[in-house]
Amino acid sequence: MPFTRHHHGLPWPRLERHERIACHFCDALQPAPRLREGEIALCGHCGEELFQNRPRSLSRCVGWSLGAVFFMIVAHSFPFLTMEAAGARTKLGLWRAAKALYHDDSLVLAVLTVMFTIVAPAVLSLGLIYICAPLMRGRALPGSVAIARWIQFSEPWSMLEVFLLGFIVSLLKLGHLAHIEFEIGLWALVAVVICLAAAMAGIDRRELWDRLEIAIKHR
Incomplete structure (x- = not known):
């Protein structure tokens, strides 16, 4: 035992x-x-x-998730890179990158970029807030079980850190060809990765399902 x-x-x-x-x-x-x-x-x-069962795990999870949502809005509102070469100046962001892939007849890559770097992180952060914030008061909102399943499904597909790694590799290759400036969106994207990692590490999956089960049984 x-x-x-x-x-x-x-x-x-x-x-x-x-x-x-x-x-x-x-x-x-x-x-x-x-x-x-x-x-x-x-x-x-x-x-x-x-x-x-970590002490104050729900409040930490909600706090980090709120931070991820805030930085996600910033990352999507501002470009994360400005590149200047041969007199041409280009600003690049997540949506603009997906749009450029679409116009280059890379529809699959454009869809995967949106799904893995925008949709999956949004599902994770917003889903954790929807589930954990009411659980702090011992309540479970309608659809919490289904959303918890979606969180478990989307967690492996949230690939912002992979995107950032590929982005850094690309910068190493482009650094000799163009002048590159980092913008607010890039640092906000790094903050999103940190916040999501901290939110997922703040609460155990077994603990989350235990708390959901207790809240549902005591409605």
Whole structure:
């Protein structure tokens, strides 16, 4: 049987469940207890941490998600690069990049750019706010379960960091051919990546589903 280590958790209902979990260190299969806020589940065989219910995880998740939404608006409102070569000056942004791909008969790449760098991050940040903000008061809004599934589906497809990596590689190649200036949109895009990473790291998936289940059962 696993055992728990208590930090400073707040009282909330502990409901029994029959789910089991395998320890990532020793592969021991054991029941997965439902934790109170601040508790950590440890393997009953080797003592390694299985998962935890982080203190104030919901408020941190909502805060980072709100930051991601704000910086996303900034990133889409301003160009992230100005390039000047042979007297021609060009400003580039996410939407303009997708539009340029479309006009170059690269429809698939244009759609993938919009989906992976705009739609998926927006689903993640707005979905986390929609779910976690009401859960701070123990409530679950209609459609929260479906949105939580969409968050899990879209998380691997949010590829802003991949886009930024490709962007940096392109800059290394273009730096010798043109004069390049970084704009506000680029730094806002970096901030979006940081905020989304912090929001997803702030709350455990198991904890999110536990809190949703409790809120739905106590409507």
